[in-house]
Each structure stands twice: as C-alpha cells, then as structure tokens.
Amino acid sequence: MKKVLFATTALVASAGIASAQGIEFSGYGEMGVVGGGNFNGGFAAGGVTQFHNDLMLKFSATTETDGGLTVGVSTEIQKAEGNANGAFAADNTAFFISGAFGTLTMGEIDGAVDKRLTENMGNPGTIGDDETIHAGYMGSYADGAYDNQILRYDYDFGAFGVSASVELDDTDTVDDGYAVAMSYDTEMGGIGLGFGLGYQSFETDGTYAPVGVLGVIPAGFESEIIAVDMTADFNNGFVAGIEYSAWNFDNGVVSQDIDHYALSAGYSFDAFSIGANWGQYDVDGIGDISGYGLAVAYDLGGGASIHAGYGDSEWDAVFGPDAGQETWSIGVAMSF
Known part of the structure; x- marks a missing residue:
C-alpha cells in the first residue's frame, strides 16, 4: 500500500485540529536536508545536497443520509519545496459511499490489489522517501497505468476482506x-x-513504466499481475512482511516476464522506530534491478519527530558495472 512517490510515504497526519459536523482538518509539515548521488548514468544527474521543506493539509468531510448511508469526501492540499511561492496543488481527492453493502470509493486511490496487500511493514517514514524510491521498491502495482482515477468496492466480513477495482482508459484506445x-x-x-492474494489486468498505452530505469512498455501489450503477501506482527514491537508478484506483458508477438520480490521489517521501542525493506525485479532477458531502504524515527512528543533515511539502488543489468544510486535525508516532521 501506499505509497509513496508511487504511493507516497511522506509522513501521514494522524489527528485533526478542527472538527465540526463531520468536517476535519489535519496535516503535516517537514524540513531538513536531502542528498545522495548517481553512479554510472542512466538518469540525469541527481542527488545534489539541498534543503527540503514540505507542507500538506488534508480536508475531509462526512455526512449520513436518512437511510443510514455514510457519504464522504477528502482531498490533500500540498506545497513542496521550491521558489514558486503559493504553488499549492490538490492531490489524492476521493469520494466514498459506505453502508451494509460495503464501501464504494472513487478518486486517486489504491486499486484492489494495493488495498489488500502490504508491501512495506514497519516503515516510520522519511522526509526524502528514501526507503520507497529505490529501484527495487514496488508500491502500487499497476495503479495509475492510465489517468489514476480508480473506482473500488470493498467488503469485509470477519477476518476476510475482498476488493474489486477498475481504472478506465480515457483515450478509448486500449482495454x-x-x-x-x-x-x-x-x-x-x-x-x-495477514495474508493477501490479488490479480490485476490492463493493456499498456505507451506511457506505463513498471520498472523506472527500463522506461515505458510500448502500447498494445496485454498485461497481467498475480501477487501474494504475508505479514506478521509479533506483538513485541517487531513486524515483518514478504511479498511476491509475477508480471507478464504480451502483444501476441513478444512476451516479457518480470518477477518482483520484497522483504520488509520494522521494530519500535520507547520513542524509536526503525524500518528496513529490500526489493528486486527479476526481468527476463535483462537481469536483476534491486534496492533497499532504511528509515529511523525518534518521537519528540506533541506530534513532532526526527527522521533519518537512506536508500541504495543497483541497476548494473541495465547500465553496466557499479551502476546505481544512493539517497539520504534527515530532518524534523510535525503532524497535526
């Protein structure tokens, strides 16, 4: 689930500062330093050490109909670092209807597979998203392959949960x-x-890139993903998870298989939280593209915390020996 550039892991607010008649405001702010470096090309030069600041305000509102249905809407207003003063943008807008039948949600949300499977356990977050932008991380399966507007149905009964979702191709040129x-x-x-099992199908439109360093898949490939995961909470501060997904792209002439593996773990004690994850894409005919991320947080109380992170990527299979990238960040975050 979220995530994080794909489904951002930027620090999520946990409490509202104002609430009246079903209206709530919450958010977070962060500041610090981010940096890193590239090795042997592949991407434009990056990783320059720089200051970072971010602010996100989340608005949500709910109401209840005479018939007992709960209806709600939410959106995030975000201002990232940069010199464009006042450049706020709305993101992750969603609308939902919930009742005894389940919940129907539409907007920039997780698809069914990402809703039910967890790719990263015990992640306290970083201001630079170092733990989720490395080359081996996969955070949203094929969500966003088109316009990122998704309709999803969820229903939970006892310990079981099921979801189904659809993302339409607005161009009406692919499935x-x-x-x-x-x-x-x-x-x-x-x-x-916890156990999860999911299936996702779509057709590439020439803009979708499942593995960033490989670029986009040409249009016209029928695509399928089968994914499974298992998570464990040892109820002593330690959590862990494992995920596997098999991807196939086929246009009737060319077929491409990609396997993705992921491991994650986290441990919390006193005011400290530590998380680590590793992921690898095994691309048929090309080789392995992998990476790992580390995140550490210290809770200062009052919604404030110190965060540090590191990410390392390897894409030798694409750009030759020692090709890769590393990132790091350190700073302070506040949720409200």
Whole structure:
C-alpha cells in the first residue's frame, strides 16, 4: 500500500485540529536536508545536497443520509519545496459511499490489489522517501497505468476482506484495467498474521513504466499481475512482511516476464522506530534491478519527530558495472 512517490510515504497526519459536523482538518509539515548521488548514468544527474521543506493539509468531510448511508469526501492540499511561492496543488481527492453493502470509493486511490496487500511493514517514514524510491521498491502495482482515477468496492466480513477495482482508459484506445484481491487476518501462537492474494489486468498505452530505469512498455501489450503477501506482527514491537508478484506483458508477438520480490521489517521501542525493506525485479532477458531502504524515527512528543533515511539502488543489468544510486535525508516532521 501506499505509497509513496508511487504511493507516497511522506509522513501521514494522524489527528485533526478542527472538527465540526463531520468536517476535519489535519496535516503535516517537514524540513531538513536531502542528498545522495548517481553512479554510472542512466538518469540525469541527481542527488545534489539541498534543503527540503514540505507542507500538506488534508480536508475531509462526512455526512449520513436518512437511510443510514455514510457519504464522504477528502482531498490533500500540498506545497513542496521550491521558489514558486503559493504553488499549492490538490492531490489524492476521493469520494466514498459506505453502508451494509460495503464501501464504494472513487478518486486517486489504491486499486484492489494495493488495498489488500502490504508491501512495506514497519516503515516510520522519511522526509526524502528514501526507503520507497529505490529501484527495487514496488508500491502500487499497476495503479495509475492510465489517468489514476480508480473506482473500488470493498467488503469485509470477519477476518476476510475482498476488493474489486477498475481504472478506465480515457483515450478509448486500449482495454480498461481491472483488479480483484482478498485478504485474511488471523492469530497463531500470539503472532498476528495477514495474508493477501490479488490479480490485476490492463493493456499498456505507451506511457506505463513498471520498472523506472527500463522506461515505458510500448502500447498494445496485454498485461497481467498475480501477487501474494504475508505479514506478521509479533506483538513485541517487531513486524515483518514478504511479498511476491509475477508480471507478464504480451502483444501476441513478444512476451516479457518480470518477477518482483520484497522483504520488509520494522521494530519500535520507547520513542524509536526503525524500518528496513529490500526489493528486486527479476526481468527476463535483462537481469536483476534491486534496492533497499532504511528509515529511523525518534518521537519528540506533541506530534513532532526526527527522521533519518537512506536508500541504495543497483541497476548494473541495465547500465553496466557499479551502476546505481544512493539517497539520504534527515530532518524534523510535525503532524497535526
């Protein structure tokens, strides 16, 4: 799930500062220093050390109909670093209707697979998203392959949950994208376990890039993803997860397979939270593209915390020996 440039892991607000008649405001702010470096090309020069600041305000409103349905809307207003004063933009806008039948949500949201599967456990977040922008990270499956406007249905019964979603191709030139997924939570020996299984299909339109350093997949490829995951909460501050997904792209002449593997773990004690994750794309006929990320946070109280992160990527299979990138960040964040 979120994520994070793909589904951003920027620090999420947890409490509202104003609430009346179903209206709530929340948000976060952050400042610090980010940097890193590129090795052996592939991308434009990056990783220059620089100051970073960010501000996000989230607005949400809910109401209840006479028939007992809950209806709501939310959006995020964000101002990133830069010298364009006042350049705020709305993002992640969504509208939902919920009742005994389940919940129907439309907007810039997770698709069914990303809703039910968890790719990164125990992540306290960083101001530079170092732990989620490395080359091995996969945070949203094929969500956003078109216009990133998704309609999703969710229903939970006991320990089971099911979701189905669709993302339309606005150009009407390729097939629409569909996804279905389910999750199951249980406990065994005092350990909380979670399992997820999902399927997603779509047709490439010439703009979708499943692995960033490889560029876009040409238009006209019928594409399928099958994904599974397992998570564990040991109820002692330690959590862990494993994820696998198989991707296939086929236009009737050329077929391309990609396997993705991910491991993640986190540990919290006192005011500290530590998270780590590793991911790898095994691209048929090309090789491995991998990376890992680390995130550490210290809770100062009052919604403020110190965050530090590091990310490392390797794409030797694409650009030759020692090709890759590393990023780092350190700073202070405040949620409200």
